[in-house]
Structure formats: structure tokens, C-alpha cells
Amino acid sequence: xxxxxxxxxxxxxxxxxxxxxxxxxxxxxxxxxxxxxxxxxxxxxxxxxxxxxxxxxxxxxxxxxxxxxxxxxxxxxxxxxxxxxxxxxxxxxxxxxxxxxxxxxxxxxxxxxxxxxxxxxxxxxxxxxxxxxxxxxxxxxxxxxxxxxxxxxxxxxxxxxxxxxxxxxxxxxxxxxxxxxxxxxxxxxxxxxxxxxxxxxxxxxxxxxxxxxxxxxxxxxxxxxxxxxxxxxxxxxxxxxxxxxxxxxxxxxxxxxxxxxxxxxxxxxxxxxxxxxxxxxxxxxxxxxxxxxxxxxxxxxxxxxxxxxxxxxxxxxxxxxxxxxxxxxxxxxxxxxxxxxxxxxxxxxxxxxxxxxxxxxxxxxxxxxxxxxxxxxxxxxxxxxxxxxxxxxxxxxxxxxxxxxxxxxxxxxxxxxxxxxxxxxxxxxxxxxxxxxxxxxxxxxxxxxxxxxxxxxxxxxxxxxxxxxxxxxxxxxxxxxxxxxxxxxxxxxxxxxxxxxxxxxxxxxxx
Numbered sequence: 001x002x003x004x005x006x007x008x009x010x011x012x013x014x015x016x017x018x019x020x021x022x023x024x025x026x027x028x029x030x031x032x033x034x035x036x037x038x039x040x041x042x043x044x045x046x047x048x049x050x051x052x053x054x055x056x057x058x059x060x061x062x063x064x065x066x067x068x069x070x071x072x073x074x075x076x077x078x079x080x081x082x083x084x085x086x087x088x089x090x091x092x093x094x095x096x097x098x099x100x101x102x103x104x105x106x107x108x109x110x111x112x113x114x115x116x117x118x119x120x121x122x123x124x125x126x127x128x129x130x131x132x133x134x135x136x137x138x139x140x141x142x143x144x145x146x147x148x149x150x151x152x153x154x155x156x157x158x159x160x161x162x163x164x165x166x167x168x169x170x171x172x173x174x175x176x177x178x179x180x181x182x183x184x185x186x187x188x189x190x191x192x193x194x195x196x197x198x199x200x201x202x203x204x205x206x207x208x209x210x211x212x213x214x215x216x217x218x219x220x221x222x223x224x225x226x227x228x229x230x231x232x233x234x235x236x237x238x239x240x241x242x243x244x245x246x247x248x249x250x251x252x253x254x255x256x257x258x259x260x261x262x263x264x265x266x267x268x269x270x271x272x273x274x275x276x277x278x279x280x281x282x283x284x285x286x287x288x289x290x291x292x293x294x295x296x297x298x299x300x301x302x303x304x305x306x307x308x309x310x311x312x313x314x315x316x317x318x319x320x321x322x323x324x325x326x327x328x329x330x331x332x333x334x335x336x337x338x339x340x341x342x343x344x345x346x347x348x349x350x351x352x353x354x355x356x357x358x359x360x361x362x363x364x365x366x367x368x369x370x371x372x373x374x375x376x377x378x379x380x381x382x383x384x385x386x387x388x389x390x391x392x393x394x395x396x397x398x399x400x401x402x403x404x405x406x407x408x409x410x411x412x413x414x415x416x417x418x419x420x421x422x423x424x425x426x427x428x429x430x431x432x433x434x435x436x437x438x439x440x441x442x443x444x445x446x447x448x449x450x451x452x453x454x455x456x457x458x459x460x461x462x463x464x465x466x467x468x469x470x471x472x473x474x475x476x477x478x479x480x481x482x483x484x485x486x487x488x489x490x491x492x493x494x495x496x497x498x499x500x501x502x503x504x505x506x507x508x509x510x511x
Contacts, residue, residue, distance in 0.1 A: 022153065023104050024250040026284020030291055032303045033283060037061070037293050038108060038147060038244045039342070045321055046328060047336040047343035049142050054339075057143070061109070061278070061294030063087060063199070063223040063242040071230035080448070082245075082277040082294020085234075088222035089245060091292040092273035093280040094208060094266060095215045097254030101156040104250035107201060107221060109242040110145035111172045113194045117141045120187050131338070134182035138338035139190065143235075145243060146194070148172045152201070156215065156254070159205035166204070169224070172197040195239045198224045208269040214257075216273060219292065221245060246278065247292040255287040256280075258299050260447065261439055296445060306360045319361035325350045415458035420467045425498040427469065431456040434497040435471070435489075449473070449489065453499070457488055469496060 041059035048054065064072075066087040078086055095101070117139045118126040132139045150170050158166060174196035181188040202220040207213075225240045249256070257263065259280060262270040282299040283291035291297070307318050325347065328336070333351075337344035419428035427433060434453055437446035454471035461467055470488035472479040482488060 022102060022252050023151075024252065024284065024286065024288040026286045026289030027104075027106060027248055027250060029285050030248060030283035030289055033297075033301045034108060034246065034248060034291060034293075036303060037246050037291075037295055038110065040295060041244065042110070042145060043340055043343055046325065046332065047339060047346065048332060049140055049339040050335065058110075058112075058145075058238060058241075058243045059083060061089070061243065061245040062238070063089060063109075063221065063245050064237045065223055065225035065228040065240050067226065067229040068232060068237045068240075069223075078276045080275045080277070080279040081296055084277075085241075086277050088220060089277040089292075089294065090275065091219045091247065091249070091278045091280050091290075092275055093217055093249065093259060093290050093292075094257040094262070094269055094273065095156070095205070095217050095251055095254050096212060096257060096266075097156055097215060097251070098213050099253060101251055101253035102153055103156050103159065103203065103205075103217065104153045104248075104252070105151070105201065105203070105219065106248040106250075107150045107170070107199075107245070108247070109148055109245040111148050111194055111197055112239045112241065112243060113144045113146055113192050114239065115142055115144050116191045116193065117181075118189050118191055126189065126191075132181075132188055134188050137182075138334055139181060139188075140335075140338045142339055143238075144192070144340060150201075154203060156205060156251075159203050159217070160207070160215065164204065165202055168201045168203075170199045170201065172199075196225075197240055197242060199242055200224050208266075208272070210266050210269050212265065214266060214269060216269065217249070219247060219249065221247065244294070246294055248283070249280065249290040249292060251288050256282060256290050257287075258282055260299055319358070322350050322353060322358065322361060413461050415460050415470070418459040418461070418467075420459050420469070420493045422493045422496050422498050427456055427459070427493070427496060427498055429456055429458055432474075432499040433469070433471065434499060435491060435495065436497055437491070437495050446489075446491070446495075454489070455479075457483060460490070466492070468492060 037060070041057055043057065044051070044053045061082040062085045064085050064087055069085060069087040072085060078084070082089060095103070116128050117130070117132050119129050119132055121127050128141065130141055152168060154166055158164060172194075174194050176194075177192040179190045179192070180186070181190060200222050202222070203218070205215045205217045208216045221242070223240075223242055228237060228240050257266050257270065259270045259273055259275075278292045278294050279296050280290040280292045281297050281301065283289050283301065285300060291301070304318065328347075333347050336347050416429050419426050421427070422433075432453060432455060434451065435446075435449050437450055453474040455474065456469050456471050458470045459467055460470060468490045469492075470490055472482050472488060476482075
């Protein structure tokens, strides 16, 4: 949609065309991932209104009116994840620019729309109904959402300095749309009601402490709706909210630095970036685009190339969800189609997938590691002198009738008793360690556990022969539940610092 005229203030230029002059090509390349973020909580499988999980929607990136959010339990200190409702989000990232540069921003979110089915009564007036069958098509009253985009560009030089901050007010207008239904349009209709959503974007930049010309770019997006206060139902607050709010940042005349894996000279500046309810990652395959996502991602996230189109969220789970969608009854599919137009498109697309294309969704190996060839064993095996068969002896890995995929097949592995050496220290169940995730190749979520003290619950051996420590965090009130359910955090031995003296953890604590 077109941005408001107020966005042209302070030297800011705006547009809604993804090819507006100078915009990085990575904006288009990152759109598929950005769309997956936009629709992640839109409607949950199996996409029917009657499904319990669809009664609590829009889980990520909800920026609600500040008067309403101030009374909510989730209004405390925010983290980098946008899984809890808030009234604002703040993204900070690093831009290296040696000369004139321009910053581009595309703010994207969903505006919730109330779709109400109405039927003409005997007195000629329309009255709302929960559902209606019109000429064989089922119509349901439910909430939809419309994507909104605001584009702007501003010179980096306008964002630097003591009081240089560009603030832009935004408006997603309200309105009412009426759609007649069926062969007798005077008998039934759908009324779509959207409420105005106001917001503001604040951009600023400061020089970061580094040996090169480096800037810390800050983008704050806030909901500025002032006429919806505390005490209203969440459904009403959502209609005045920015839902699944996220931004694409671009730069011309400079480059972004990764916050997950910054160069050594910028590591301190990267740690100083404060991100609230959103986290920026490199996107689009280059270094001129950042995706500021309320869902924590890796740098350069990509959708699965096997996806033939917009099935679900374009990730590897497309196959299982496609199969489960095909397993729905005709009545369940009919309800899903009536729940939401997007759900109807997904149902129809899944029903029309050719077998060859479905086979492509079965999965792919994303990375391969070299495998050491097995060591040759002479006839009789190493235990022949003792009279034991190396393939079925009491201490061998597998018995004669067992298969490697059976959980208890490998009798040589005992996670609760096995150990691993870390810096000359034996680490086993009960050991206390400090977590030091690797800068490269570790899970994106692990970086937020750096420095935490944990207790080792087990040492596991994977099919590649690598060992992993399953740990629970000190101070985590849900630790007992995790132990009971067998749900742990997993770290490689080189990501652990053993605490020889258990009291070390008590003295230093978790940062």
C-alpha cells in the first residue's frame, strides 16, 4: 500500500514498488522468507475455525496499543523473540560505510479484518449469523488479515549526530467492504470491517567503536493507537495491532555485518547491539539486506527449494502437512475452505499436487560430511582368541537379532553413565559446566545461552560417532519437567567449560 504523505518529511523518500530506484535486489530475494514470517501464525493446521489451536492466533510480532499492553502479563522486560505481545520492537545492527550511503526500510505487517456473515431478515434488514450455506458454499464468520507494506529511504548522514533521528508516522486506514453472496445478492452478504492502525517508525544511527567507519543503526517500530485502553479483550486489541510485524533493511553505499558471526574487529560492537522483540539477520544472499524478524533465524535463511508454491511456510515440513491435509475428510476440508480464503487456497493446492511433485517434498540432505572408512577387521575379529563373536558378544554394540535403529540395540552406549573428556576433565551426568557455544555452526538459539551454567544430564553418541552433552540450565524452574520429558539443550564437548568446583557456579552465577 502507499505510504502516508507524512513519510516524505525530513528528506525521506517513499514508494510501494519493490523496484523503486536504488533499492537492493536482495529485497526481492528475501521476500519468500519474509512471507513465511508474515504468515507463520496466521492460521494453524488443520486450518479450521473449530480447531482449538486457531482460537489463539497471531503468535509472533504482535505490536498492540500501548494502553492495552501495559496491563498485560507479558509487558515486562522483552527479549529478542517476538513471541510475546508488546507495543514496540527495536532492531539494532551494524552498517559499514566509508562514504555517502542510503538506508532503505520496508515495514511489513498484517492488519486484522473482522469478516462477518450477514443474512437479510424478513423486515429487510441484515443481521449477523455465525455461518451460512449459500448455494452449496459454506460461509463462516471469522477474522482475516490483509498484508500492509510501507517503504522509505533516507540518507545515512541524516540519521547520525547527537539529535539526528527521523520519525515517520504511519497509517493503515480503516474501512468497510461489502461482498454480496450467491445468486441472490440481496439475501446474504459478507461485511469486512477493518479498524485504523497507527504506528511510527524511528530511525537513528551512531558511530560504533571500531577501527573502521562503522555505524550502529537503530530502527524502532511502535504502535501509536491511543484510543484503546486496558481491559479490552485481546481480539479487539488485535484489530488495532501490527501483527507479524517485521522489517527489511537495505543499504546502498555500504554493507551490513552479521550479528551472529561478526568479524573480530566488530565483535564488541555487535555485542553492544540491543534488539528487543526482533532480531536482524543477513538475508537475500548478499550483505546489503537485513531481515529484522520476530522469529529467531540464521543468517541468509532460505525456503525449501522443493516447495512447489505457497503450501504452508515453505519449509521442510511441507510433506507431512500435505499428507495430513490430504487425510482430512471432505467435511473438514469444506470447513477449512470456509474459514479463510488463504486456507482454501492451501487445501486446493494440496489436493492438486502431482505424485512426482509430492515425492520431491520427501526431503533432501542439506549438507554432507566426509565419513571415515571403517577399519578392516581380520577374520575371526579382535575377540577370536577369547572365543567371543565380535558381532554378538556380551559387550558388543549389537546383538545377533537386533537392528541399529532400535533404541536399546547398542548395548555399548549408556548415556546416563558415559563420559567425555573436556580439557583433561571428565564430564558426565551431574557435572557442572559453563556453556560456550561456537561462533560458527552452532544453533542460532544457543548464542543466547552463552555463559550460562548448566548441569549435564547425559552424554549421547550420535550415528556419526560424535558425542553431545544433554544439559539443563541452572536456575530454570522448568528443569524438572525437562528431565521428566527428556527434553534438553545439546552441546558439543568443545562448547563446554567444566567447573571443577561446583561452588564456582554459585559464586559466578549466570549472566
